[in-house]
Every structure is written in C-alpha cells, then in structure tokens.
Amino acid sequence: GAGVSQSPSNKVTEKGKDVELRCDPISGHTALYWYRQSLGQGLEFLIYFQGNSAPDKSGLPSDRFSAERTGGSVSTLTIQRTQQEDSAVYLCASSLRTGQGASYEQYFGPGTRLTVT
Amino acid sequence: QQPVQSPQAVILREGEDAVINCSSSKALYSVHWYRQKHGEAPVFLMILLKGGEQKGHDKISASFNEKKQQSSLYLTASQLSYSGTYFCGTERYSGAGSYQLTFGKGTKLSVIP
Numbered sequence: 001g002a003g004v005s006q007s008p009s010n011k012v013t014e015k016g017k018d019v020e021l022r023c024d025p026i027s028g029h030t031a032l033y034w035y036r037q038s039l040g041q042g043l044e045f046l047i048y049f050q051g052n053s054a055p056d057k058s059g060l061p062s063d064r065f066s067a068e069r070t071g072g073s074v075s076t077l078t079i080q081r082t083q084q085e086d087s088a089v090y091l092c093a094s095s096l097r098t099g100q101g102a103s104y105e106q107y108f109g110p111g112t113r114l115t116v117t
Numbered sequence: 118q119q120p121v122q123s124p125q126a127v128i129l130r131e132g133e134d135a136v137i138n139c140s141s142s143k144a145l146y147s148v149h150w151y152r153q154k155h156g157e158a159p160v161f162l163m164i165l166l167k168g169g170e171q172k173g174h175d176k177i178s179a180s181f182n183e184k185k186q187q188s189s190l191y192l193t194a195s196q197l198s199y200s201g202t203y204f205c206g207t208e209r210y211s212g213a214g215s216y217q218l219t220f221g222k223g224t225k226l227s228v229i230p
Binding site: 033035041042043044045048050055056058059091104105106107108109110111 | 119157160
C-alpha cells in the first residue's frame with residue numbers, strides 16, 4: 001500500500017504569511033506525529049495525535065503553530081505569521097500505536113521543505 | 118530530555134564494525150533506532166522494549182540496558198549502504214495516554230571502500 005505522503009514537497013513563503021502543511025498517513029494508522037528538522041540537526045518533536053485528539057502538544061514551539069486531524073486520517077500543520085527561524089523540513093510520521101501497550105515503528109513521509117524569506 | 122548519542126561521527130572501511138551509543142537521564146519505555154540518508158526521510162531499523170531482548174536485523178543489532186537507560190547499536194561487517202545518519206529515539210510515557218519519542222542529534226556514519 002501507499003506510504004505516508006506530505007504536501008507540498010517544497011514551500012517558499014514570505015515572512016509574516018501563513019502556511020498549511022498536509023500529511024496523509026498510512027491507512028489504518030491511528031497515531032500521527034509531526035517533527036521538524038533544521039539543516040544538519042536532529043528531529044524535533046512537535047505534536048502527537050491519537051485518532052483525532054492530540055494528547056501531547058508540548059513540542060509546539062509557539063502559539064503560531066497549530067495542528068488538527070480530522071476523520072482519524074489527514075492532518076494539517078498550520079504556521080501563522082511565519083518567521084525566518086521557522087525554515088526547516090517538516091516531517092510527518094504515522095504508526096499503529098493504540099495509546100497503550102507495545103510500541104510500534106514510525107513510518108515517515110518525505111517531508112515538506114519550508115523556506116521563509 | 119534529549120538522549121545523548123556518541124560518537125557524533127565515525128568513518129569506517131567496508132567490513133569494519135561500529136558501535137553507536139545512546140543514553141538518557143529519564144526512565145524509558147522503549148528505544149527506537151532509525152537511519153536517515155542525505156535528502157531522505159528516516160527509516161526504521163528496530164525497537165527495543167523495556168524488559169525485551171536484544172534485537173537484530175541482518176548484521177545490525179542493538180541492546181537496551183534498562184538499569185543504565187542506555188542503548189547501543191552494533192553494525193558488523195559494514196557495507197557501503199550503511200552510510201547515513203543514525204538517530205536513536207527514546208520513548209517515555211508522558212501522561213494521558215501519550216508516548217513521546219525524543220530523538221538524539223544523530224551519529225553520522227560514513228563507510229568507505
């Protein structure tokens with residue numbers, strides 16, 4: 001089946017504009033994660049969804065960042081009033097995690113490269 | 118909370134072995150290992166659960182020492198295809214049914230002929 005898909009693959013925006021990044025997880029995966037990776041850096045956790053709810057939003061860097069997930073499937077990460085420091089690759093991952101019990105591997109999408117000018 | 122990986126970088130000749138370490142100051146539920154090649158998304162290698170056994174995948178294996186909250190990734194008889202950045206992710210239960218995976222800064226592995 002299809003893997004995790006993200007769109008757009010690249011986004012260039014002007015400082016101060018809002019952007020929306022989309023993630024389509026693997027069908028049937030209940031858990032969805034957003035990460036941010038700056039050039040040459042590790043993966044920074046942003047937010048985790050279990051179904052449509054987000055029990056952990058602790059990684060969102062500021063109130064300009066928000067995310068939602070509808071129908072237990074597609075998720076959108078929105079960044080308002082973008083700043084240059086928001087430039088990074090935004091990665092989405094999904095897994096079978098049910099919120100309790102065993103841990104499952106995460107499958108990553110190809111990412112969205114965001115450049116704020 | 119971010120796990121510490123060591124070494125930061127390593128260069129190997131084909132056929133040599135390497136060990137990558139990952140340590141955390143927090144009690145862990147599991148440890149994940151991923152490999153990322155330049156310009157690509159991270160790819161899952163293995164998970165080690167608390168109380169679980171050492172896992173292996175082909176010539177790559179890993180261990181998890183619960184007492185020390187440390188994990189090690191072992192690459193034996195390295196191949197050119199092993200080149201990439203290896204990330205460990207330490208998973209903790211953060212409450213309200215939520216598990217947070219925190220990644221280290223990565224270890225860059227280069228295998229040369």
